[in-house]
Amino acid sequence: MRYQSNVKLFGIPLLSVALGPDQDADETHGLACGIVAMGDIAIGGIAVGGVSLGLLSIGGIGIGGITIAGLAFGLGAVGGVAVGGLAVGGVAVGLQAVGGVGVSIQEFLTPK
Numbered sequence: 001m002r003y004q005s006n007v008k009l010f011g012i013p014l015l016s017v018a019l020g021p022d023q024d025a026d027e028t029h030g031l032a033c034g035i036v037a038m039g040d041i042a043i044g045g046i047a048v049g050g051v052s053l054g055l056l057s058i059g060g061i062g063i064g065g066i067t068i069a070g071l072a073f074g075l076g077a078v079g080g081v082a083v084g085g086l087a088v089g090g091v092a093v094g095l096q097a098v099g100g101v102g103v104s105i106q107e108f109l110t111p112k
Contacts, residue, residue, distance in 0.1 A: 002030065009035055016044065 002022055005015040018030025018039035029050075032039030036046045037054065047054030047064065055065040062069030065076070072079030078088045087094030090101070097104045 004034065012044075016042075 001017060001019045002025075003015070003017040004013045007014040013034040014036065016032040016034030016037045016039070018032040018041075020030060020040065021028050022030065029040035032042045032044070032047075032049065034044045037044030037052075038048045040050050042049030042052045042054070042059065044054050046056045047062075048058045050060045052059035052062045052067075052069065053064060057064030057067040057069065057072075057074065059069050061071045062077075062079070063073045065074055067074030067077045067079070067082075067084070069077075069079045070081070072082045072087075072089065073084060075085045077084035077086070077092075077094065080090045082089030082092045082094070082097075082099065084094045085096070087097045087099070087102075089099045092099030092102045094104065095106045
């Protein structure tokens with residue numbers, strides 16, 4: 001499934017959806033790029049996908065400002081494995097970290 005809105009902001013589609021293979025275009029997975037992007041791989045301001053990259057990133061593997069994902073990298077990261085400034089997860093590593101296994105790097109940087 002492919003969809004891109006006709007409405008654009010700075011030349012970027014407001015909404016982009018790309019899910020699954022597109023045999024007509026010979027694509028094995030969907031790459032969505034837009035202000036709001038949803039797809040197998042999503043890149044945008046708000047990105048939702050198997051692999052997501054955005055200011056707000058939600059997905060299996062996420063990279064961004066605020067990230068919610070199974071494997072999350074971001075300034076604020078929440079997930080099974082979370083790495084970031086503020087990390088919350090089963091395994092969390094960050095300046096501030098909360099989790100089953102939480103490693104706060106700030107503890108190592110503070111003189112004792």
